Amino acid sequence: MEDIKHYMQQLGMEARAASRAMARADTDTKNKALRAIATAIRRERDTLLTANAADLEAARNNGLEPAMLDRLVLSEKGITTMAEGLEQIASLPDPIGEMSDFKYRPSGIQIGKMRVPLGVIGIIYEARPNVTVDAAGLCIKSGNAAILRGGSEAIQCNRALAAIVHEGLAAAGLPATAVQVVATTDRAAVGELITMKEYVDVIVPRGGKGLIERISNEARIPVIKHLDGNCHIYVDESADLDKALRILENSKTQRLGTCNTAESLLVARSIAQEALPALAAMLVSKGVEIRGCNETRTLVPQAKPATEEDYYTEFLAAIISVKVVADVDEAIAHINQYSSQHTEAIVTENYTRARQFLREVDSSSVIVNASTRFADGFEYGLGAEIGISTDKLHARGPVGLEGLTSLKYIVLGDGEVRA
Numbered sequence: 001m002e003d004i005k006h007y008m009q010q011l012g013m014e015a016r017a018a019s020r021a022m023a024r025a026d027t028d029t030k031n032k033a034l035r036a037i038a039t040a041i042r043r044e045r046d047t048l049l050t051a052n053a054a055d056l057e058a059a060r061n062n063g064l065e066p067a068m069l070d071r072l073v074l075s076e077k078g079i080t081t082m083a084e085g086l087e088q089i090a091s092l093p094d095p096i097g098e099m100s101d102f103k104y105r106p107s108g109i110q111i112g113k114m115r116v117p118l119g120v121i122g123i124i125y126e127a128r129p130n131v132t133v134d135a136a137g138l139c140i141k142s143g144n145a146a147i148l149r150g151g152s153e154a155i156q157c158n159r160a161l162a163a164i165v166h167e168g169l170a171a172a173g174l175p176a177t178a179v180q181v182v183a184t185t186d187r188a189a190v191g192e193l194i195t196m197k198e199y200v201d202v203i204v205p206r207g208g209k210g211l212i213e214r215i216s217n218e219a220r221i222p223v224i225k226h227l228d229g230n231c232h233i234y235v236d237e238s239a240d241l242d243k244a245l246r247i248l249e250n251s252k253t254q255r256l257g258t259c260n261t262a263e264s265l266l267v268a269r270s271i272a273q274e275a276l277p278a279l280a281a282m283l284v285s286k287g288v289e290i291r292g293c294n295e296t297r298t299l300v301p302q303a304k305p306a307t308e309e310d311y312y313t314e315f316l317a318a319i320i321s322v323k324v325v326a327d328v329d330e331a332i333a334h335i336n337q338y339s340s341q342h343t344e345a346i347v348t349e350n351y352t353r354a355r356q357f358l359r360e361v362d363s364s365s366v367i368v369n370a371s372t373r374f375a376d377g378f379e380y381g382l383g384a385e386i387g388i389s390t391d392k393l394h395a396r397g398p399v400g401l402e403g404l405t406s407l408k409y410i411v412l413g414d415g416e417v418r419a
Contacts, residue, residue, distance in 0.1 A: 041083045227390070331357075
C-alpha cells in the first residue's frame with residue numbers, strides 16, 4: 001500500500017511539472033503532437049486490433065457482462081474514428097489564452113477574462129480503450145496534463161495506445177509525463193488519485209454507476225461526472241410516425257451499452273392506438289423486451305408490466321420502459337422525475353411544443369427530431385469528449401476543450417492606483 005502511495009505521488013509530481021510546460025505550449029506545438037498521434041494510430045492499426053483481441057478474450061474468460069464487452073470492442077472503424085477525432089481537435093480553435101469581456105472602469109483600468117487550463121486532470125475509466133486517446137487529445141489541446149487510470153479489462157490496448165501517445169508528444173517536443181497511464185491495476189491507486197489534491201485539479205470518472213458513485217463519494221477533488229444515462233424519447237401527438245420509427249430504432253438498438261442509448265419511450269395518448277403497435281413491432285423485431293404501463297399492455301399484448309423502478313433504470317440491455325402520457329406536459333413531468341438528466345428527445349412537427357420541450361426538460365442535452373445517440377462530443381463537433389456531465393456547475397453535457405478550461409480575471413492598467 002505504501003508503494004502504491006509513493007508511486008501515485010510520483011506520478012502526481014511529474015504531472016504537475018508537465019502541466020506547467022503544457023500551459024506554455026503554443027498551438028502549433030500541441031497540434032503537431034495531436035497529428036503525430038493520429039498518424040501513429042493509423043500506422044499501428046494491426047497492433048491495436050491484436051491488443052484489443054487479447055483484452056476481449058481475457059474479458060470473456062473472466063465473465064465480463066455483455067454491456068461491458070460491447071464497450072471494450074475496438075473495431076477498424078473505431079480506430080479510424082479515434083484518429084479523425086484527434087485531427088478534428090487539432091483543427092479546432094485553441095481556447096487557451098483567449099481574452100474576452102473587456103470593460104473600462106471609472107478608475108481607468110480595463111477588466112477582462114482569459115481562458116486558462118485547469119492543470120492536472122485525473123481520468124478513471126472502464127472498458128472503452130478509445131477513452132485513452134480522447135482524453136489525451138483533449139488534455140493536450142487544452143494545455144492540461146493527464147493521469148489516466150484505465151480498467152484492467154483493457155490493459156493491453158491501453159498500453160499500446162499509451163506508447164503511441166508518448167511517441168506523438170516526443171515528436172512535438174512536449175514532455176511524455178504530460179499524459180501518464182497508471183501502470184498498476186491495483187484499486188488502491190484510484191483511492192490515492194482521487195485524494196491527491198496537491199497535484200490533481202479535477203477528476204473525470206467514466207464507467208459504470210458503481211465506479212462513478214464511489215469516486216463521487218470519496219474524492220477530495222472536484223469531479224466532472226454523470227452517474228447513468230436513462231434517456232427518453234417522447235413521441236408527440238403531431239409526430240411524423242416514419243421519423244419516430246427511425247429515431248427510436250437508432251436510439252435504442254444501434255448500440256445497447258452506451259449512455260446515450262434510449263431506455264424509455266413515452267407516447268401521446270391521442271396517437272397511441274396508431275403509433276404504439278408499430279413502434280412496438282419494430283422494437284420486438286430487434287429483440288427488445290417491452291415493459292409498459294397498463295395502456296401500453298392493452299395495445300401491445302407482448303409487453304410485460306413495468307414497475308416504478310423500471311422507469312428509473314438504465315438497462316444497458318435489450319429492454320425498454322414504455323408509458324402512454326396525456327400530452328407534452330405529462331411527458332416533461334415524467335422525464336424530469338425519472339430521467340438521469342442526460343439526454344431526452346421529442347419527435348414532433350409542432351414548433352410550439354418542440355420549443356416547450358427544449359425549454360422545460362432539465363437535462364444536459366435536449367433534442368428535437370433526432371436520435372439520442374447524437375449526444376456525443378465527436379458528433380457535436382468537439383473533436384472528442386472527456387466525458388459527459390449531468391452536473392450543472394462548470395460543465396454540462398459532452399465535455400470538450402472549453403470544459404477543460406477555466407477563466408481568470410485579467411486587469412490592464414497604465415499606472416492607476418486605488419483611491
